Amino acid sequence: MEIDDNLSQCLIEASVFQFPSALRRLFATMLIFCEPGNVHKLWDDHYASLSEDYRTQYGCAERVQNMVLIDIRFFLESMSKKLSDYDLPNVSPHIDLQSRGYHEVQEEYSINVEYEDLHTRDSLNLDQKWSRWTWKDILYKALLANIRACGLIALATATSSVATNNIPRGRTAHSLFGIPLNLDNNLMCKITKQSGKDQTFHKEKVIIWDEAAMAKRHAVEAVDRTMQDITDEKLPIFVYLITCPFHTLIKLNQWTL
Structure with missing residues (x-):
């Protein structure tokens, strides 16, 4: 779909100048307002950019994916949406994210750096x-x-x-x-x-x-x-x-x- 191609190109260009935290916010915004046709493909194509900061900090791939998904979930919930509304992987319940689940902590991790x-x-x-x-x-x-x-x-x-x-x-x-x-x-x-x-x-x-x-x-x-x-x-x-x-x-x- 043309709209998906445009969204993908937007994420590619944004990844050059923006940090992963800002990309995750942009990704969530796209899900809400742009309604991509193939959400899972958009996720797969840009997961490397969305998770770059967490991959440098943690060796567990499942933990990294959880953290990316929780960030996106936080943005979605701020707009009265849910992660389950979209064709995205589920958060693994057996991966311990410690304090990451707290709203206050999540807000601080999600600050967009200018x-x-x-x-x-x-x-x-x-x-x-x-x-x-x-x-x-x-x-x-x-x-x-x-x-x-x-x-x-x-x-x-x-x-x-x-x-x-x-x-x-x-x-x-x-x-x-x-x-x-x-x-x-x-x-x-x-x-x-x-x-x-x-x-x-x-x-x-x-x-x-x-x-x-x-x-x-x-x-x-x-x-x-x-x-x-x-x-x-x-x-x-x-x-x-x-x-x-x-x-x-x-x-x-x-x-x-």
Whole structure:
């Protein structure tokens, strides 16, 4: 069918510039809005591109296929569709995907990395051309994009809601960490163990907290205390990265900058 040929060509062209996570989103969008005649053939023809990132991380072919299908299922369900509505393989129930089934974790894995953000690192050595504010934003975008492009989770937050607009998928610290509104000594954040948010913090490789110096001391201590609890760490979680005019807190988890 001509429409299938056009969709196939679109996926081929997109694979040159887009990461597999973006291709999976595009594939799901095609299923919903373009109604290809032979879904299984489209899947077979482009599975290599759809699964490229997972194949480099995992040796089990069945696990890789499960992860690709679950990503596509997530996008379909966001549009009130189901994986079973289409001629696609079934998710193997005996393959353990651990926290991948959590909605919050799935959302983080599925973030679409912008091409411009990924390549902003090429401009980092030219910081004299920008104000300190702009340099900071470029640094954050480059760091987040390059980690997410590797199929890893990078979380970004800021103390003020205004600052979150300058960070890709930025959220306020109160929203991300569940910081209590009424702060006091020894308080913990509202994160339940074995919840989706708990599993997200177990999987993330970096957390950037912009404008951390603007947060109340009890808020930072509550976050640090909570992170130690859910990750079973006994040392302070965050380290400082100095970016004028505000300090930024960075949490690294087995990640080399």
